[in-house]
């Protein structure tokens with residue numbers, strides 16, 4: 001059930017397809033936690049067969065980001081997937097994905113470039129090229145696995161919006177399923193990067209969900225002016241928090257808003273103990 005090679009995976013998936021079975025793909029970078037597991041459970045409910053990809057994609061990390069130290073726990077991941085009834089864990093090497101010895105740059109490789117308006121905002125502002133790397137690897141995984149469904153978390157809201165846009169614009173015949181954010185009881189959104197935090201850092205990180213919940217409460221009380229809503233955050237922040245952005249935008253198009261409405265999403269990125277954390281909330285739940 002653990003495959004490292006594209007060809008091996010293809011042979012297996014083609015067999016399923018011939019039998020008329022539906023296939024779900026859950027793309028991950030591994031270090032699986034309950035957030036990932038919720039996607040896997042949804043995939044199991046929706047599809048006959050489930051493939052989980054487990055690949056720390058080098059081309060979505062900037063030169064000063066944490067690619068080298070990103071947690072890699074393949075053995076434990078496979079065990080978790082096994083328990084959940086995943087059919088295949090696909091864990092290719094970078095050489096397998098991009099070609100042996102291939103220089104990982106858009107000078108020499110074909111990249112997928114999502115639209116400027118979707119990228120030049122929120123996480124894309126500080127992470128130049130990140131979403132090109134994400135879309136490129138996701139489209140490659142789509143072509144390799146050819147699933148009927150693919151599952152993504154709202155935790156990475158900008159990512160899932162951009163992937164939906166790519167699928168629409170490039171006529172990719174795959175249904176994208178968005179799954180809700182899974183949190184610790186404390187409110188902290190689960191993330192593989194939480195592993196970098198100390199216990200104290202985890203407490204300081206609660207500020208992200210507190211700020212977002214407070215914005216939602218204020219919105220429910222009738223405050224719709226985006227500047228006023230954003231202002232409410234400042235009383236939560238201390239010198240332990242390095243705020244990168246707090247924005248309220250349209251949850252489908254990422255368009256900035258002056259006045260919040262039921263289609264708005266509040267998103268935050270903030271560093272705690274040097275760890276970059278993100279979170280978001282719909283001002284009105286579905």
Ligand code: AMP
Nearest residue numbers: 028029030035152153155156181182190
């Ligand atoms: P990653 O391994 O961080 O690339 O995440 C793989 C997938 O899991 C993405 O679609 C994420 O949005 C999703 N994911 C990560 N954390 C959570 C979470 N706390 N709740 C729901 N989905 C999540």
